[in-house]
Amino acid sequence: MKQEYTITVYTENQVGLLNRIAIIFSRRKINIESLNVSPSEAEGIHRFTIVINEFEEVVRKLCRQIERQVEVLKAYFNTGDEIVWQELALYKVPTDEVAEKLQVERLLREFGARAVVIRKDYTIFETTGHREETDKLLAVLAPYGLIEFVRSARVAIIKASNGFHEKLKEFEAVEPASELIENEFLNKQAEVFSM
Amino acid sequence: MMQAELTKPSLASPEHPVEISGSQAVLEAFIAEGVDTIFGYPGGAIMPIYDALYDYHDRLKHILVRHEQGGIHAGQGYARSSGRTGVVFATSGPGATNLVTGLADALIDSTPLVCITGQVFAHLLGTDAFQETDIINITTPVTKWNYQVTDATEIPQVLAKAFFIASTGRPGPVLIDIAKNAQLQKFSYTGYTKCDHIRSYRPKPIVRKSYIEEAAALINEAKKPFVIFGQGVILGRAEEEFKAFIEKAGLPAAWTILGLSALPTNHPQNVGMLGMHGNYGPNVLTNECDVLIAVGMRFDDRVTGRLDKYAKQAKLIHLDIDPAEIDKNVKSTVPVWGDCKETLPLLTALVHEKKHTDWLNTFHNYAREEHEIVIDQELHPASGEITMGEVVEALNELTNGDAIIVTDVGQHQMVACRYAKFNESKSNITSGGLGTMGFALPAAIGAKFGAPHREVVAIIGDGGFQMTLQELGTIMQAQVSVKMLILNNRFLGMVRQWQQLFHDKRYSFVDIQSPDYVQLVKAYGLEGNSVDDRKNLKEALQKMLDSKDSYLLEVMVGKEDNVFPMVPQGCSVSEIRLK
Ligand SMILES: Cc1ncc(C[n+]2csc(CCOP(=O)(O)OP(=O)(O)O)c2C)c(N)n1
Numbered sequence: 001m002k003q004e005y006t007i008t009v010y011t012e013n014q015v016g017l018l019n020r021i022a023i024i025f026s027r028r029k030i031n032i033e034s035l036n037v038s039p040s041e042a043e044g045i046h047r048f049t050i051v052i053n054e055f056e057e058v059v060r061k062l063c064r065q066i067e068r069q070v071e072v073l074k075a076y077f078n079t080g081d082e083i084v085w086q087e088l089a090l091y092k093v094p095t096d097e098v099a100e101k102l103q104v105e106r107l108l109r110e111f112g113a114r115a116v117v118i119r120k121d122y123t124i125f126e127t128t129g130h131r132e133e134t135d136k137l138l139a140v141l142a143p144y145g146l147i148e149f150v151r152s153a154r155v156a157i158i159k160a161s162n163g164f165h166e167k168l169k170e171f172e173a174v175e176p177a178s179e180l181i182e183n184e185f186l187n188k189q190a191e192v193f194s195m
Numbered sequence: 196m197m198q199a200e201l202t203k204p205s206l207a208s209p210e211h212p213v214e215i216s217g218s219q220a221v222l223e224a225f226i227a228e229g230v231d232t233i234f235g236y237p238g239g240a241i242m243p244i245y246d247a248l249y250d251y252h253d254r255l256k257h258i259l260v261r262h263e264q265g266g267i268h269a270g271q272g273y274a275r276s277s278g279r280t281g282v283v284f285a286t287s288g289p290g291a292t293n294l295v296t297g298l299a300d301a302l303i304d305s306t307p308l309v310c311i312t313g314q315v316f317a318h319l320l321g322t323d324a325f326q327e328t329d330i331i332n333i334t335t336p337v338t339k340w341n342y343q344v345t346d347a348t349e350i351p352q353v354l355a356k357a358f359f360i361a362s363t364g365r366p367g368p369v370l371i372d373i374a375k376n377a378q379l380q381k382f383s384y385t386g387y388t389k390c391d392h393i394r395s396y397r398p399k400p401i402v403r404k405s406y407i408e409e410a411a412a413l414i415n416e417a418k419k420p421f422v423i424f425g426q427g428v429i430l431g432r433a434e435e436e437f438k439a440f441i442e443k444a445g446l447p448a449a450w451t452i453l454g455l456s457a458l459p460t461n462h463p464q465n466v467g468m469l470g471m472h473g474n475y476g477p478n479v480l481t482n483e484c485d486v487l488i489a490v491g492m493r494f495d496d497r498v499t500g501r502l503d504k505y506a507k508q509a510k511l512i513h514l515d516i517d518p519a520e521i522d523k524n525v526k527s528t529v530p531v532w533g534d535c536k537e538t539l540p541l542l543t544a545l546v547h548e549k550k551h552t553d554w555l556n557t558f559h560n561y562a563r564e565e566h567e568i569v570i571d572q573e574l575h576p577a578s579g580e581i582t583m584g585e586v587v588e589a590l591n592e593l594t595n596g597d598a599i600i601v602t603d604v605g606q607h608q609m610v611a612c613r614y615a616k617f618n619e620s621k622s623n624i625t626s627g628g629l630g631t632m633g634f635a636l637p638a639a640i641g642a643k644f645g646a647p648h649r650e651v652v653a654i655i656g657d658g659g660f661q662m663t664l665q666e667l668g669t670i671m672q673a674q675v676s677v678k679m680l681i682l683n684n685r686f687l688g689m690v691r692q693w694q695q696l697f698h699d700k701r702y703s704f705v706d707i708q709s710p711d712y713v714q715l716v717k718a719y720g721l722e723g724n725s726v727d728d729r730k731n732l733k734e735a736l737q738k739m740l741d742s743k744d745s746y747l748l749e750v751m752v753g754k755e756d757n758v759f760p761m762v763p764q765g766c767s768v769s770e771i772r773l774k
Contacts, residue, residue, distance in 0.1 A: 070360055
């Protein structure tokens with residue numbers, strides 16, 4: 001069954017790497033639903049967060065192709081229940097409309113929203129959460145002359161992860177620790193497949 | 196140390212830096228890496244490097260090709276015959292884009308290359324400057340790694356990285372694009388240090404004992420174990436280790452066309468070729484073995500045929516250095532991720548000595564049938580037009596299997612791979628993964644430079660020869676000895692065969708004319724000959740082989756001969772057709 005997977009990739013900070021990773025998906029006609037690139041907890045290491053809808057088998061192979069890139073340190077993939085994730089949304093609405101017709105206070109409380117900018121002509125609300133939550137506020141605001149709306153890519157934390165600091169040290173060692181050859185598919189070989 | 200010596204870049208160190216240009220730094224890197232031959236073509240954006248090369252001509256041989264595609268295929272041929280990294284120069288823009296086919300070919304066939312392209316001045320990047328092209332983005336999908344240099348100080352480290360990446364792990368092509376300003380820029384050079392570690396790159400996996408043990412147990416229990424091997428054995432320089440492994444466990448072994456020559460063709464356990472035009476037994480018995488041991492091969496669809504009917508009954512042990520290949524096309528029972536130079540001896544130590552005589556005989560029985568129905572007629576026809584097979588067979592007799600054979604793409608390629616005899620590794624050079632017509636002639640030039648003491652015979656179709664025949668100019672000027680054997684069927688044979696078999700003989704644009712090849716090479720100052728009579732064939736081949744210089748022999752072969760056996764596309768390997 002196809003389902004939503006969040007892929008987390010730790011990489012060197014190198015020009016052109018975004019393209020190298022993106023074409024692994026586009027070559028296979030796989031649509032990237034969301035893509036975020038940012039520094040990670042480890043200095044000099046970047047973290048890609050990529051969301052796609054695919055079969056587990058496909059995602060597994062994609063991760064191996066990603067890890068094969070010289071400047072990629074590690075790629076993980078997780079389903080929604082294995083991560084904590086958030087997206088941020090910004091909504092720009094006409095101030096008079098909203099002030100007149102909406103109970104702004106209630107809105108802020110109910111949706112955990114914040115007013116980031118309030119001007120005579122427009123107000124910008126911000127909220128963070130899952131897609132459904134940011135969508136709900138969008139539905140409420142839409143009838144009041146929504147001027148602009150934007151949602152960020154997903155950022156996600158892997159629940160089971162201990163971060164990358166220790167891993168990175170191992171990568172830096174010339175003689176790698178055996179931990180490093182950890183490769184998720186090799187570890188899952190307990191259930192011996194037949195072809 | 197004398198003052199004069201201190202200015203020598205080769206003696207530079209952090210304590211005694213020497214001022215050199217980026218271009219010199221490139222050539223110093225080559226010398227430090229043991230490069231002896233460069234295949235290239237100059238142009239505006241790479242002129243500073245060529246200018247520096249002028250002073251290095253005593254240490255670096257540069258072969259001026261006639262087209263950059265020829266240059267990169269020559270680099271590939273060099274790498275494949277020598278086991279070293281091929282080095283290629285091209286200028287920016289069209290020079291660089293002409294490399295793309297070769298890069299794709301080298302990537303899919305895991306050939307180590309370092310290609311240097313010139314680029315416009317850094318301040319002109321993105322301005323659509325003359326001969327500016329975004330070669331980094333163009334080549335990203337077809338390189339193992341690529342990098343653009345805009346500052347000369349980066350050159351020593353970047354080149355060290357390039358050679359390390361190209362040749363380690365699963366080898367592949369690397370492209371370094373160097374802006375003209377960086378080539379010209381003078382900087383304080385502190386010497387060259389080879390790269391042996393990149394933190395994000397792990398070319399050599401640590402072998403897990405438990406998988407070796409599981410694999411050995413499977414092999415020891417197996418009744419019908421079958422080894423299939425690819426180029427990994429050659430790239431891993433593990434030919435001896437491989438032979439010891441199959442000999443101890445008594446395993447029949449079949450090869451992919453890139454694995455060909457890793458095991459001598461006359462080895463008693465060498466049961467032949469896999470895949471679409473492979474041998475009968477190896478294909479059929481893939482679906483009958485109980486344990487399939489794949490060594491350094493990647494289950495290309497030309498090898499597996501229909502995947503959902505491929506070796507379903509077997510347990511698979513897959514030895515590969517590239518984890519992305521394990522479980523990619525066929526699920527493994529035991530993945531042995533590692534360098535086969537290491538994993539094979541570990542496995543050999545644990546497997547029991549066996550013979551599997553009956554099982555090996557099953558292969559021989561299939562071979563007998565294949566001989567009767569296909570091979571005997573192909574190799575020893577009593578009458579009719581000359582067959583491709585008999586040319587290859589005659590060549591075997593005359594070379595004793597000692598020549599390097601470079602093939603192009605098409606029917607002649609399949610026939611040459613099926614019938615050529617090899618005693619030595621790294622002797623079969625062909626474009627397997629990409630199937631690049633036009634590969635053979637330039638690759639043969641490179642192969643000769645990579646293995647100057649060996650005879651190099653390029654077997655090429657009349658179609659493929661016309662794709663890169665400009666490289667005759669390179670042969671002429673470099674005075675390199677390459678034997679060109681054109682098997683002329685006056686058709687784009689392989690496509691014609693498919694049109695005959697699968698498109699109701701609707702021969703759509705496969706009828707191809709040729710120039711007078713003998714006259715053509717004569718224009719390049721080379722000798723040539725053409726035969727269409729069986730009784731002159733051997734003598735003509737002998738004359739070709741006896742020639743000290745390059746020589747072209749055209750053999751007119753059957754116009755509508757087909758290559759059999761054949762696993763039709765979309766069919767299972769057990770549905771292989773003998774006619
Ligand atoms: C660059 C390129 N273009 C097209 C093809 C498709 N193709 C594969 S085999 C073949 C025919 C080759 O004809 P020829 O060189 O005469 O060899 P033959 O098959 O007759 O031995 C063609 C056109 C290819 N492999 N490579």
